[in-house]
Amino acid sequence: MSLPETELSSIPMTRQLADQALGFGTPDVPDDVREIGRHCLLDWFSVGLAAWDSPPMQALRAWIALEPSPGPCNLLGSPQRVSASQAALVNGTAGHMLDFDDAHLPSRVHPSAPLWPAILALAQARRLSGAEALAAFAAGVQVQSRLGVVMGNSHYREGWHNTATLGTFGATAAAARLLGMNEEALCRAFGFAATLTGGLRSVFGSPAKPLHAGRAAANGLMAAGLVDQGMQTFDDLLERPRGFVQVYARDFDPSRIQPEAGSWEARRIVFKYHASCYGTQAPIEAALALRDRVARAGCRRVDVHVEPQYMSVCNIARPTSVSEAKFSIAHMVALALAGRDTSNEENLSGSALVDPDVVAWRDRVHVHGDAEVPRANARVTLDDGKDRVTHTHDASQPQADLKQQRRRLLDKSSALLRPRYGERAVARMQERLLDIAQQPSLTDWLHDTVLELDR
Amino acid sequence: MSLPETELSSIPMTRQLADQALGFGTPDVPDDVREIGRHCLLDWFSVGLAAWDSPPMQALRAWIALEPSPGPCNLLGSPQRVSASQAALVNGTAGHMLDFDDAHLPSRVHPSAPLWPAILALAQARRLSGAEALAAFAAGVQVQSRLGVVMGNSHYREGWHNTATLGTFGATAAAARLLGMNEEALCRAFGFAATLTGGLRSVFGSPAKPLHAGRAAANGLMAAGLVDQGMQTFDDLLERPRGFVQVYARDFDPSRIQPEAGSWEARRIVFKYHASCYGTQAPIEAALALRDRVARAGCRRVDVHVEPQYMSVCNIARPTSVSEAKFSIAHMVALALAGRDTSNEENLSGSALVDPDVVAWRDRVHVHGDAEVPRANARVTLDDGKDRVTHTHDASQPQADLKQQRRRLLDKSSALLRPRYGERAVARMQERLLDIAQQPSLTDWLHDTVLELDR
Numbered sequence: 001m002s003l004p005e006t007e008l009s010s011i012p013m014t015r016q017l018a019d020q021a022l023g024f025g026t027p028d029v030p031d032d033v034r035e036i037g038r039h040c041l042l043d044w045f046s047v048g049l050a051a052w053d054s055p056p057m058q059a060l061r062a063w064i065a066l067e068p069s070p071g072p073c074n075l076l077g078s079p080q081r082v083s084a085s086q087a088a089l090v091n092g093t094a095g096h097m098l099d100f101d102d103a104h105l106p107s108r109v110h111p112s113a114p115l116w117p118a119i120l121a122l123a124q125a126r127r128l129s130g131a132e133a134l135a136a137f138a139a140g141v142q143v144q145s146r147l148g149v150v151m152g153n154s155h156y157r158e159g160w161h162n163t164a165t166l167g168t169f170g171a172t173a174a175a176a177r178l179l180g181m182n183e184e185a186l187c188r189a190f191g192f193a194a195t196l197t198g199g200l201r202s203v204f205g206s207p208a209k210p211l212h213a214g215r216a217a218a219n220g221l222m223a224a225g226l227v228d229q230g231m232q233t234f235d236d237l238l239e240r241p242r243g244f245v246q247v248y249a250r251d252f253d254p255s256r257i258q259p260e261a262g263s264w265e266a267r268r269i270v271f272k273y274h275a276s277c278y279g280t281q282a283p284i285e286a287a288l289a290l291r292d293r294v295a296r297a298g299c300r301r302v303d304v305h306v307e308p309q310y311m312s313v314c315n316i317a318r319p320t321s322v323s324e325a326k327f328s329i330a331h332m333v334a335l336a337l338a339g340r341d342t343s344n345e346e347n348l349s350g351s352a353l354v355d356p357d358v359v360a361w362r363d364r365v366h367v368h369g370d371a372e373v374p375r376a377n378a379r380v381t382l383d384d385g386k387d388r389v390t391h392t393h394d395a396s397q398p399q400a401d402l403k404q405q406r407r408r409l410l411d412k413s414s415a416l417l418r419p420r421y422g423e424r425a426v427a428r429m430q431e432r433l434l435d436i437a438q439q440p441s442l443t444d445w446l447h448d449t450v451l452e453l454d455r
Numbered sequence: 456m457s458l459p460e461t462e463l464s465s466i467p468m469t470r471q472l473a474d475q476a477l478g479f480g481t482p483d484v485p486d487d488v489r490e491i492g493r494h495c496l497l498d499w500f501s502v503g504l505a506a507w508d509s510p511p512m513q514a515l516r517a518w519i520a521l522e523p524s525p526g527p528c529n530l531l532g533s534p535q536r537v538s539a540s541q542a543a544l545v546n547g548t549a550g551h552m553l554d555f556d557d558a559h560l561p562s563r564v565h566p567s568a569p570l571w572p573a574i575l576a577l578a579q580a581r582r583l584s585g586a587e588a589l590a591a592f593a594a595g596v597q598v599q600s601r602l603g604v605v606m607g608n609s610h611y612r613e614g615w616h617n618t619a620t621l622g623t624f625g626a627t628a629a630a631a632r633l634l635g636m637n638e639e640a641l642c643r644a645f646g647f648a649a650t651l652t653g654g655l656r657s658v659f660g661s662p663a664k665p666l667h668a669g670r671a672a673a674n675g676l677m678a679a680g681l682v683d684q685g686m687q688t689f690d691d692l693l694e695r696p697r698g699f700v701q702v703y704a705r706d707f708d709p710s711r712i713q714p715e716a717g718s719w720e721a722r723r724i725v726f727k728y729h730a731s732c733y734g735t736q737a738p739i740e741a742a743l744a745l746r747d748r749v750a751r752a753g754c755r756r757v758d759v760h761v762e763p764q765y766m767s768v769c770n771i772a773r774p775t776s777v778s779e780a781k782f783s784i785a786h787m788v789a790l791a792l793a794g795r796d797t798s799n800e801e802n803l804s805g806s807a808l809v810d811p812d813v814v815a816w817r818d819r820v821h822v823h824g825d826a827e828v829p830r831a832n833a834r835v836t837l838d839d840g841k842d843r844v845t846h847t848h849d850a851s852q853p854q855a856d857l858k859q860q861r862r863r864l865l866d867k868s869s870a871l872l873r874p875r876y877g878e879r880a881v882a883r884m885q886e887r888l889l890d891i892a893q894q895p896s897l898t899d900w901l902h903d904t905v906l907e908l909d910r
Contacts, residue, residue: 059686066580066680067538069524083522159697164650195619195663196670198653202697206688208650211681215651225521226666231514233661242614242657 003254005241011254013150013238013245018186020146020259021139021173029135033264034437035402037134039409040102042433043271044095044112045076046413049453050420051097052077056207060093060214072443073121074450081447084121085218088171092117092214096163097207098345099326102271103278104141105376105396107148107166108156111269114167114216115140115174122178122221123442130439136174138266144170145265146257147238154251156201164199164212165248171220179228187235192223194237194244205323270398271405273412274342276326279310282378282395283329287336289391290382294337298384301364302337304329305379308369315367322349333380334361343415406434421453428452458709460696466709468605468693468700473641475601475714476594476628484590488719489892490857492589494864495557497888498726499550499567500531501868504908505875506552507532511662515548515669527898528576529905536902539576540673543626547572547669551618552662553800554781557726558733559596560831560851562603562621563611566724569622569671570595570629577633577676578897585894591629593721599625600720601712602693609706611656619654619667620703626675634683642690647678649692649699725853726860728867729797731781734765737833737850738784742791744846745837749792753839756819757792759784760834763824770822777804788835789816798870861889876908883907 029037051057061075064086073087074080076094095101096113104111115137123133144166148155156162172193176186196219199212227233237243245252259265274284283304293299306329319325325332325348332342338357340347352358373379376396382389399405410430417426432449439445484492506512516530519541528542529535531549550556551568559566570592578588599621603610611617627648631641651674654667682688692698700707714720729739738759748754761784774780780787780803787797793812795802807813828834831851837844854860865885872881887904894900 056686059681059684062684063677063680063686066684067524067526067540069522069538071522083524085522159702191658191661192663192666195655195658195667196653198651200650200692200698200702202692202695202702203646203650203688206646207686208647208688211647211686212650222518225518226514229514229517231511231518231662231666233658233663237655237657240657243655247614247655247657 018183026135037137040112047100048095050416073124087121088217089214092217096210096213107145108162113213114171117217118171127441130436136177140170140174141266143173151249155249161199167216168197172223175224189227191233191237277314279314280332282393285393286380286391301383303381305370311369330365473638481590492592495567502555503550505871542576543672544669547672551665551668562600563617568668569626573626573672582896585891591632595625595629596721598628606704610704616654622671623652627678630679644679644682646688646692732769734769735787737848740848741835741846756838758836760825766824785820
């Protein structure tokens, strides 16, 4: 829906969004939403740390090092402490570097990527509690998700990276909460968010993509911080003529800004358990569900049915690099059926790509586009010539069993980090992160958590 | 012109822009272009310094002070030295705060606002010479101006602030030159510029507008700096499908990226001599040209003819505040005819607004929209009942006489700064700034220039 300017400007979206961010107290966050926040923190921290020594992170850290700004905030992978802005930028980029972080599919935003780096930086700088941080996370998810629903498909379609643009609003909301700002002030901070943000989808496939997440986090701190220091701008930049909504989307639906009563967008967050494209997640899960069957009998042929769009995105038949393997349904399904770890990038490169066992499976995989398979779903059929077993997996649905989700995320975290940090250090780090709600101040808690890894 | 993606992506705009920034040596800059660069520096520094103590600057400086980053770079209005990024952000915002800085009308970019803060910060950090800084300025003007011509009217019309968006490319080009980068690297840096920038025109009228200039400067340093440290992205982000040009403009003309041989966009820069809206500049100039006539005879009536668009922009008949006076052709023309200083905001507020002499002139001014008067022009007629004298001024054309331009800018600078810093300190500062070309290193030169003012 594209509204005339007068009608658009009569809908107070900026205020409604501010109300969603600030209209609940820290104790009002339901237990399951808090638990999901902890999962997001653990997962975000783990995938960010796993990317710490990658070449783009080295370049970014070298650039930051040219302008030292000592402060109370930790960088993920070192005991060094820097200013909030620098920590948000660097940690935010790290968390999205492997493209292995959480997702909120309806808004196309990776929720933790802009939020946790901003929240942790501010919580360290201001000695805030873990409970406040978890509430800020819930608020940030709410804001960026609802704005995503308003912006509809056209925002992404026209070329914007939602995690960059909408994530800036989420980070602004989270920061405003932690700074104790009121709704009027947050409305102005959303104005700065609207005019500070950017992020083109055309950089996907380059390290400028994860940089967007770091920028969204740092921009959020800036937008809230400037208003907190008294800088002024208008308080209706979402609905204003030629404001954010109109300039950044061609079709939009302001009526969808309000969620259903009592709903929390954090409950829609999904996680990746396999180090590859989202379109490969459901085929891998379906293959894993059928793996026992493979052990009992032979298997001549594997048919994978996915939504047709994935045929052009992740159907590389014989990958020759990590990048290609991430977009190869055949390779990822073969890894799963051969019992290899799909959460570890080591199985996506080098000798793993020509491992005879994996290759034998890979050659049996046939991928089909199927218009009846909805997004993020897949149907996998194993066929031994006589018997056929089929399993369908829907990767768009969050896990109902949060205990199982926690276990799986701990396994993923361990697989990512044990080779570098050792089992005991990783276990201690995981325990500390999941204990965040008990912390009266995150200033030294996060520092000590990072220090554990450095020992 | 809106091209199909395949045709668009076949035109190497990114490379052509990089070539314009780096394809000439420091000694190749013509003398007049260097002189214009000095004028821009003097003017930008003066209007920035005049805004130093304004409330938005206080808020911005308070926010920066939360994250101290000591470095070699000066803030305009204090002897404090900070990192290049912080200096670029703060000084860049100051320079555009009064909306009294230079303009390149064909591109709608304020040329110095994103460029000088980035150039001075980098020159201080790297001990670069004044001649190199002037060449970087010429390169930055070239890049942002030609990109503006390509983007056409639709970029601004759809809601973007050209000084923010295109200025980021100019600052990136200037920084790349000063860092000694080659064309391949600058193409990638333009990619970061494309994905880091933003800036909505809907914030005009609030301090978020001048903040755009500071951000463009800081973003330019970041884009060039990240690539200089080895960060990668694509080298065709202007022409890439859903790249900068396609996402940020609906109509564009890639064929206009190339300038005529030997042309320098810096030669099109115009200055404001009156502290008010651009639409009031030509009426004031025309009135000044007729002022002698007023002294000789009576004047019953003043008719001002301007382009019709200005009737809704700057035709406030009886202003009651500085903001309104800036948009009052009648008040500004009255000030000029009454012999008051139009470059001084003090004549736009308080008792000056009800000064009987000024009011008497103001009541005689009649403003008319006239479709035959082109943009930034005005025709003013003084009429004493018997005689009529008419003068037409074109404020879109740069001054041909650079000596006169220098004199006028020195007068403007003095009028802005003498009340705060005193005549001698201002004269010393002006002399030092105009002597930039002789400096082998700007590191201490700028520091000492700022220090002069602090004595």
